[in-house]
Amino acid sequence: LPALAADPNEVAIGARQGYMKMVVFNAKPLFGMAKGKIDYDAELASSLADNLLQLSQMNTVRMWPKGSDGDEYLESNALPEIWADGSDFSNREQTFRDAVAELASAAGDGQSTLRGKVGGLGKSCKACHDDFRAE
Ligand code: ASC
Numbered sequence: 001l002p003a004l005a006a007d008p009n010e011v012a013i014g015a016r017q018g019y020m021k022m023v024v025f026n027a028k029p030l031f032g033m034a035k036g037k038i039d040y041d042a043e044l045a046s047s048l049a050d051n052l053l054q055l056s057q058m059n060t061v062r063m064w065p066k067g068s069d070g071d072e073y074l075e076s077n078a079l080p081e082i083w084a085d086g087s088d089f090s091n092r093e094q095t096f097r098d099a100v101a102e103l104a105s106a107a108g109d110g111q112s113t114l115r116g117k118v119g120g121l122g123k124s125c126k127a128c129h130d131d132f133r134a135e
Contacts (some may be wrong), residue, residue: 009068013076016063019055026051027121030103033111034118040111049100049107052121056100060093070134077134092128099124 026048032038033045066083070076082089099120106113 009065009073010075012063012065012068013073013078016060016078017075019058019060019063023052023055026055027125030107030114030118031122034115036111040114042108042110045114046104046108049104052100053104056097064089079132079134082132089128089132092124092132096121096124096128 029038030045030048030052033040064078064082068076069078069080069082071080081087103114103117103121106117
């Protein structure tokens, strides 16, 4: 049987979920170090934050095609508000970029410096999820 053509919205949903996994894979140990759950390691912290910096600088527009929301696709938690007129979504992404840039410049400078900078990243995650991700 011929394979069905992939739905571009489903391809995009898969891509952004993979992207989120990469963000979490790199961010989670930074939160862990900041909270003292794992030992601070300057070299590791720097490389994780640098990975986040590179991820944050990707152009993600193609991951978010209009219509690929959670009302249309069971596998997505993206709220249709992302695509509403006047949506703050792209500003939130810029806030994430700014928070990561601050973190990347300081993550290797000691546990207390790291602790002071991850808050901004956590806030940027939460602000966007609160408004644009289904519970
Ligand atoms: C995480 C994670 C998020 C953020 C957010 C911060 O570890 O997966 O989305 O932190 O919970 O408030």
